[in-house]
Amino acid sequence: MTVALSGKEIARQLEEKFPGSTVQTDESSALVQDKSLLQTADFLKNSPELGLNYLNFVTAVDYFDYFEVVYRISSLEHNHWFTLKTRVYDREDPVLPSVVGIWKGADFQEREIYDLMGIKFENHPNMKRIFLWDGFPGHPLRKDYL
Amino acid sequence: MVLLDPAVNPELPNALPPDWPGDMLGISGFWWHWLIFTLIIIIFVLTMVMAVIYIERRGMARMQSRLGPNRTGPFGIFQPVADAVKVLLKENIVPGTADKLVHWLAPVVAFAPALLIFAVIPFGNGALLADLNIGILYVVAVSSVSTVGVFMAGWGSSNKYSLLGAMRNVAAVVSYEIPLVLAVVGVILIAGSLSMNQIVLAQDIPFILLQPLGFFLFFTAGCAEINRSPFDLMEADSEIVAGFHTEYSGMKFAMFYLVEYAEAVAVAAIITTLFLGGWRGPLLPPWFWFVIKVVAVFFLMVWTRSTLPRVRIDQLMAFAWKFLLPVALINLFVTAVQVLAWPDTLPWVVVPINFAVMAVLILLWAKIFYKVGWGRLEV
Amino acid sequence: MEISRAENRIYSDKELDRIEGQVIEELRQSSQEAIPDPDKWLDEEIEKNIFLTTVDAIINWGQRSSLWTAICFPACCAFEFIAANGPRFDLSRFGMEILRASPRQADLMITAGTLTWKMAPNVRRIYNQMAEPKWVIAMGACAISGGIFASSYSVVPGYNRVIPVDVYVPGCPPRPEALIYGIQMLQQKIAKKSLARKG
């Protein structure tokens, strides 16, 4: 059985390393500041006892006030998983750093989020629409689309 | 041609076989022969193509555990006719960016050689259009011309898939021509003649027994030259759409379709003539034996087509240069030694020797080839 | 013979993407109405003479007995088409086992699957590349009306927005038997065609 890592425990480690990075936690997830997303992700992946090097998926949820981007990561070796979340509040031009450098599997999924939700990922090697065509009006998975 | 006509050139008294028709209606027998056999060849090729298309579709369908065409006419035998009617009446499209002249000429250039080969194939004793004393050389020379047509099609279509397919075809033909000719030379050594009719007459036992390796080499190289599986890279459906005839439709596509099968029939006919004793056989009339053998060889091609996966282009090249060529050279050497040792007639003991040579060579080279040609070559 | 291999990345070809997007948008704007089905002539009576009837009969026989299918299988229904081609339902009995990968040589387009606006220009192009005479069978609910996905933002509600359709085969997906019935309907339709008639 794959074990969920405790959000509190991870948040404690994160706070130790990068003070002020976590915003809130629950039993299996931690919400981090978008500024400290990259360093926390890097820590989660490369820390030997965590070793969360397998990205299950990235997705985004539109909560009207903000977009929540969810990174579900796990380790095949230790057989545990964790959910990393971050929020972006700007509806007009939401921007987040890309995690492609850390988890290569995020490549198409970040493009998908950009296409359907409209969140731009900085430093992504090929940030353009993936499913819809150039010139499609709007981002359909936003709650205010249609 | 006029110089060969004995009516014009009396210095050729015995150039023609005795059963040629005499003068009729004021036209010399030479021209009657020419006319009749041209018609026979055209009709033969067209009907054989229809027949082998039917055989291939039915046979392959059975190998793939289905039925094959059986609704058009009794047992579906009119299926190729229906296909022909339909294809000939389809719209003819020439792409806007195509090289028009080349695009138009390509099917003709590809089709003519396939027909020309049959000029020297004997259907019975002496029953052939032209008993050239360099028959087999003529076949080898003419058959390569259709590659020009294929390359014209690839170039003229202004389509990348076409060009890729045509390039592959040229590469394959250039490589496989050599083992093909070397395999033929073995037969020529034993028969002592280049004339197709003489080669058949020399086969008291079919040369497949004396030259098993030659048969194998010729069959493989022949399959590669006419794009039959497993060497059908030039029109590989799953890779480059339809190869060199991607942009062809209607009548011109029909020509290419015809060429594909006419060449298969031609290779089968050459194999029959060189290795299977041509028209020779007991009881049945000679032409019937000939047709039976051609169909049998063609069936072998259908069988390989529906069984084997396709090879890659570099493996195709490696197979020609690293496997077929050395083996063909050794085969030629062994045959030459045998012909030197028994100058008049080869004894029966040669048959097991040659089969043993074939087995040893193939096994040995398979081991060596495994080392030198396995997997990927540097590009 | 040296080419610098590292330089030849084709990523981020912005211009190409923009043009393709434009083509899609233009097609979307221009095809809001369904193209009428080409079947008006089925009820017409025309004057027949013996010569034309015989020629018609032979041509129609040839055309309906060897319908070669173009490869255009976007989605789920494709597998019912392959199943129909497979050993059990066996379309090869009708001489239809030849799938022409090149649309130039095909007669019949079986549109098996949902059509999205992004795909629409390509389908239109394949249809235009096919040589006359050509027919289209709309296979499945998505091909007829958009089906279960009709309310989606990117789905074309039916192939007849883009290309004229001859026969509609309903189902989601249609069973192979239904497809074969549809093909037989198309064969009956071809049998009524005449050279004397326009269109």
Place this chain on the structure above:
Amino acid sequence: MALRTEPFVLNMGPVHPSTHGVFRMRATLDGEVVLDIEPVFGYLHRGVEKLAEQRTYTGFIPLTDRMDYLASMSNNLGYCLAVEKLAGVKIPERGEYLRVIMAELQRLASHLVAVGAFLNDCGAYFTPFLYMFREREKIVDLFEMVSGQRLTYNYMRIGGVSQDIPEEFLPAMDKFLATMPGFIDEIDRLLKENEILLARAKGVGVLSSENAIACGVSGPVLRSTGIKWDIRKADPYSIYDRFDFEIPTGEAGDCYDRYRVRVEEMRQSLHILNQARKDIPEGPVRADVSHLVRPPAGEVYGRIEAPKGELGFYLVSDNSIAPYRCHVRPPSLINLTPLREMVRGWKVQDLIIIFGSIDITMGEVDR
């Protein structure tokens, strides 16, 4: 004379005989050698995730059928498990067994198509493909008995399955289970040791295990690199912890290994099916759950080992009858991530079989 060559761009797809639907690649070629490709998706993007927000929880099940249309049962199972996890539903024993039986039959059917399509891409002119389809028809018949559909089954419901199996089902399945091992042996005899197939597929398109993990690859593609990772074992869902089966793995991570892993997985699926057939209890097949499920607010990620890989559903609920957000983790899309690195430097023909050996379904890639 100095020979000047330059690379050219070949556009493959979206309509191409071996792009398994409507995948498109812009390939930059140097003669026959692939320098680079750019995958282009979206030709079958139907907006499934948006449609999910407009439907009820139960109403979304038919749409899951049409995502990975070669493995509809697995999709149903994955989605239903996610909703049940969210709503806290307990499924009756017989329902669980039926689900496992359907999922494993579906894995067999999907792998049959995958192996057949791969061999077809290698150029074996339709023959293996049609043999696989002959066997697949038997599985489709079984599905048709229980659901009345041949491709999009819509069989599972939240809380179980939609209806009990007819009494002819188990005898028919016994017959199938008796003949299928012989068929797998038969195709192995035909092609496992075929020299041309070995030359074409061995060592071609190698994916290292590090790269596979970095790219988030899952399913047979991941296992072919030598990693023993199967969600049925690692994170057992439904009742998979009761069955005994092996996880077949490859060594090199090349096309041939991917093909072999699929064939071996078919044998393991048969093994599971035999066990499930023996133990299947009597009883109800569906828990007493309303069709209008109203799960408590929250979020859940349910995942299963689908034939193509890890299929997951990430659901966010706001205590209404429709999911607030439904994200599908598509194994096909994510398995394509390393494709660019795998094909660089290989020939066009290899590009086709490397792509074919990953085994994707466009309905799932684009959704």
